[in-house]
Every structure is written in structure tokens, then in C-alpha cells.
Amino acid sequence: MARALSLRRRSLTAVVGWAVGLLLFFPILWMVITSFKTELEAFSTPPRFLFFDWTVENFGIVQQRSDYLKFAGNSIVLSLGSTLLGLAFAIPTAWAMAFAPARRTKDVLLWMLSTKMMPPVGALIPVYLLFKDSGLLDSRVGLIGVEFLLNLPIIVWMLFTYFKEIPADILEAARMDGATLWREIVYVLTPMAVPGIASTVLLNVILAWNEAFWTLNLTTTDAAPLTVFIASYSSPEGLFWAKLSAASTMAIAPILVLGWFSQRQLVRGLTFGAVK
Amino acid sequence: MATRHASALARTAIAPSALVLFLWMIVPLGMTIYFSLLHYSLLDPGNESFIGFLNYRYFLTDPAFFTALFNTLKLLGAVLALTVVGGILLALLLDQPFFGRGIVRLMVIAPFFVMPTVSALIWKNLLMHPVSGLFAWLAKSVGLRPIDWFAEAPLAAISLIVAWQWLPFAALILLTALQSLDQEQKEAAEMDGAPPISYFFHIVLPHLGRAITVVILIETIFLLNVFAEIRVTTGGGPGLQTTNIPFLVYAQALLQFDVGGASAGGIVAVILANIVAFFLVRMIGRNLEA
Numbered sequence: 001m002a003r004a005l006s007l008r009r010r011s012l013t014a015v016v017g018w019a020v021g022l023l024l025f026f027p028i029l030w031m032v033i034t035s036f037k038t039e040l041e042a043f044s045t046p047p048r049f050l051f052f053d054w055t056v057e058n059f060g061i062v063q064q065r066s067d068y069l070k071f072a073g074n075s076i077v078l079s080l081g082s083t084l085l086g087l088a089f090a091i092p093t094a095w096a097m098a099f100a101p102a103r104r105t106k107d108v109l110l111w112m113l114s115t116k117m118m119p120p121v122g123a124l125i126p127v128y129l130l131f132k133d134s135g136l137l138d139s140r141v142g143l144i145g146v147e148f149l150l151n152l153p154i155i156v157w158m159l160f161t162y163f164k165e166i167p168a169d170i171l172e173a174a175r176m177d178g179a180t181l182w183r184e185i186v187y188v189l190t191p192m193a194v195p196g197i198a199s200t201v202l203l204n205v206i207l208a209w210n211e212a213f214w215t216l217n218l219t220t221t222d223a224a225p226l227t228v229f230i231a232s233y234s235s236p237e238g239l240f241w242a243k244l245s246a247a248s249t250m251a252i253a254p255i256l257v258l259g260w261f262s263q264r265q266l267v268r269g270l271t272f273g274a275v276k
Numbered sequence: 277m278a279t280r281h282a283s284a285l286a287r288t289a290i291a292p293s294a295l296v297l298f299l300w301m302i303v304p305l306g307m308t309i310y311f312s313l314l315h316y317s318l319l320d321p322g323n324e325s326f327i328g329f330l331n332y333r334y335f336l337t338d339p340a341f342f343t344a345l346f347n348t349l350k351l352l353g354a355v356l357a358l359t360v361v362g363g364i365l366l367a368l369l370l371d372q373p374f375f376g377r378g379i380v381r382l383m384v385i386a387p388f389f390v391m392p393t394v395s396a397l398i399w400k401n402l403l404m405h406p407v408s409g410l411f412a413w414l415a416k417s418v419g420l421r422p423i424d425w426f427a428e429a430p431l432a433a434i435s436l437i438v439a440w441q442w443l444p445f446a447a448l449i450l451l452t453a454l455q456s457l458d459q460e461q462k463e464a465a466e467m468d469g470a471p472p473i474s475y476f477f478h479i480v481l482p483h484l485g486r487a488i489t490v491v492i493l494i495e496t497i498f499l500l501n502v503f504a505e506i507r508v509t510t511g512g513g514p515g516l517q518t519t520n521i522p523f524l525v526y527a528q529a530l531l532q533f534d535v536g537g538a539s540a541g542g543i544v545a546v547i548l549a550n551i552v553a554f555f556l557v558r559m560i561g562r563n564l565e566a
Contacts, residue, residue: 010375011375013372014374017377020369027398027402045416090293095289097290100285110557112297119522120501121501121526121542126308128529149300209391210390234507241402255391258389266385
């Protein structure tokens, strides 16, 4: 009896679970479906869910009309560039904080995090004017710099929490054997920290890829990533639903896949370790 | 001796990150404060002059400021309510074992990875469009009048989009917290035949308290800064109906070229955010010691 009840309960949970999951996922699913329609079908009511002539022409048109690949290239360069630059700064910092903590280490760490809480509009105007005067507006170098600074606190933080889990005895042993700091970092610490570093890279690439405040305000064409590419579809010209969907699908697909891989690290990275 | 050596090295290792972040924080902020005290318009170049707190007086007595402040708070309140309540329900659901839970979990977190410009435009054009949107078709097929979201309830529309983006974040964090609930406690409550409702209010909810606080604080930091969704859907309109503080500052600086006034607005936004940040940093700091 109890067993039958629990089976019934389980199947009910499954039905509710799948219904809720599909409902929340629906906007994305609908976008992907629409990207395979012709404009006429995309606009038609009643909407067609599966039975229409599937076509891939929109993807070609989007590439031809607004050069998707150029924007995608910028997205890759900006997100990878800023993350790698961040790693170069953050690995030594997080190493020192985790293994050679001083009295003020905690304060420095919290202060670094607090820079993340500064609203971007507080810095927008000077950064915009400085960029304009120095020719950095719409340049990849300038944007990499900004995204690097945006993510540096999170990178330091995540690496710090990962490094702290590495037993200090091993480093002690390496030091006893006369390893220099550089060797200690390269040969002992880094190999053990690779999983943590990989998760950090993943999460920060995602954050940089989707960053839309600075990219919308500081770039127009040359350095513009996919966030700006999609924003150019905000002023419609005729029937454009299918093309918008195709462009959107291409803009989010790579990062959605990465995101699904990084879901376990997400909580840790985004709550700064406040929830484990 | 060795320790002193190590701590000197540690300082060297921390210095570059600390320095760039310090500059990133202090230079723009200092300049914004400085600009906010000037008459400085890009339309009137070369005529910058010190005017004290006049920009603040203009900004803070401008009716647009209060509209923007209320819009910011309404957006914040609506999204927090939707994501916290929805997040708790979702977390409870995903904590149950059922067939295909892993896949459902992936579907639930997906919206978080969609860039803001995409989610805003997809919702606006494919779902909320008054003629060809899916919501309009659904409303018509049950005999209701379709809502023209961005004309009739623009702020609600934006709140809904932003809530959809942040719901996975809340759900994921609350789920993580829920999973750390003591299994024995769960079983004991079940054995005692505690009704699910009182079990939820007496054991689950108190256990989630801390995680809920974290969700609220972190979301608040981001939600005070919602920008891209507004820029690509409504441009702050109709009228000022969807203008929040970040959008107001942006419009004043880059559309009206009033650098001084916009800077004063930026500083007001910084002060608002700092109030929240103060509490968040304290909470994280307490956790570091634990």
C-alpha cells in the first residue's frame, strides 16, 4: 500500500517536474524552433509547433546580412582574453592568500569583492570619456581591460576557495626540498589546482560572454561582441522573427552548452562561497 | 626567516591584483565625483565650471529621479518576490527524486546562460508581441483580449523577463542549501508523521534562511543595475515608465550629453548600492571565519 502510494507520488512528481521544466525552458525551445521557420510561418497564427517546412536559410541570411562570425569572434576574444588575463593576475594573488595568509588577507579579499558591488553607472561616464580621448572606444584591447577588471574579483575569490582545499603539507614538503616559489606554483600547486582553475575559467567565460552593460556602451562595430549584435535586432525591419531567432540561437548556443557543464561550480562562484 | 621571506613574496603576489582593482575603483569614482560638482556638458565644451552641489539638487528634485527610483524599487521588489518564492518551490521540486530529474534540472537552469539582450528580444517579439506573440494567441484561444505588454504594462513585462533570467540562480542556490539539510532530520520528521506543511515551515524554511538572504542580497546588487533589457526593449519608455536609475544616468550622459548631471546620478546610484553591499560583505566575512 505504502509502496503503491509512493510510486503514485513519484510519477506525479515526475509529471509536475517535467511540466515546470518545459515551461521554463519553453522560451528557448520556441526560439530554436522559430529559427528554422520561414518569416511567414514565424508570423503566422495559429503558431505551428512542429509541422512546418523546416529550413536553415535564416542562419545563412543572418551571417550574410550582419556578419555573425565577426561578432562571435569578438565574443571569443573578449571572454577568453579577459579571463586569461584575469588568471595571470589572480593565480599568484589567490596562492598567496590561501597559503601565506597575513593579518590583513581577509580584509583585502573582502575589499576586492566589494569592488564588484559598485554599480557600473558610477564609472560609466569617466570610463567612456577616457576611452573616447585615448581612442579605446570600440577597441578589443579596451574591452578586454574592462571585462578583466569586472571579473578579477570573482576569479581571485573562486581560486582562493579552491586553493584553500589543497593540503598545505604538500607545499611544505616541496618547500623543504628547496623548491622556489615559482617552481612551487608551476609544478606542485598548479597541477593540483587544475580542476578548480578549469571551473573558474568556465564560469568567467560565461559571465564575460553575457556581459551587456559595458559592451553595449563602449562598442559599436569593430570590437562589438554578440550582445551588441543581438541588440542591433531591436529595431525591426519588416518580418524578422525567424532571423532574430536564428541570430539569438547562434549567440547563446555555445555558452549554453558550457553553462550546462559548469552548473556544479555555479553556486560556488556566484555566492562567493556564502552557500556551499 | 623563511616566513618573512614568504610573506614578502606573498605581498608581491597580491600587489598587482590589488593595485589594478584599486585604480579601477578609485579613478572612475573620483572622476565621477569631480564631474558631479561641475557644470559639464558635451554640448557646451570648454565651459566647465565648478557649481558645487547644484547637479545633485537638480537631479534629486527632478521628478524623473523619483519616477526612476520607484521604477528601480518596483522592478527589484517584483523580481525578488517572483524568484525567491518560485525558487523555493523549484528547489523543493528538484530535491525530490523523479524520472529524468537531471534533464529537468538542465532545462531549469538554462535561462541563466542566455545573454540579456537575447532574452529581452525573444520575450518581446516571440512571446509578448500583441499580434503574433504566443501569449496573444493563447489569450485569444481562451477568449481573452491579448495584452499589449510593452504598451499597457511595460514595467511588469520587464520584471517578468528579468525574473525568468534570475529564477534559475535562486533555485540552484536554494537547492544546494536544501540538499545540506540533515537526512536523518528529514527521516525523523517523516517517521513522526509531521504533516508536510508544518515540516516545511518549522524545519525547511528556517534551514533555508541564510541561503534566502544570500539570494536576496546578491540579486539586489545585480537588479539595481538592470540595463540591457530596458535598452533593447523599451528604451526607458513609454514616457518614463520603464526608466530606472541606471537607464536615467545613461540617458542623461550619452543621450543628453549632460556629464555633470549624470555623474551626480551615478554617485546617487553608488550610495544606494553601497547600503546593500555593506550587509553582503559583512555576511560573507562572517562566513569566512566559520
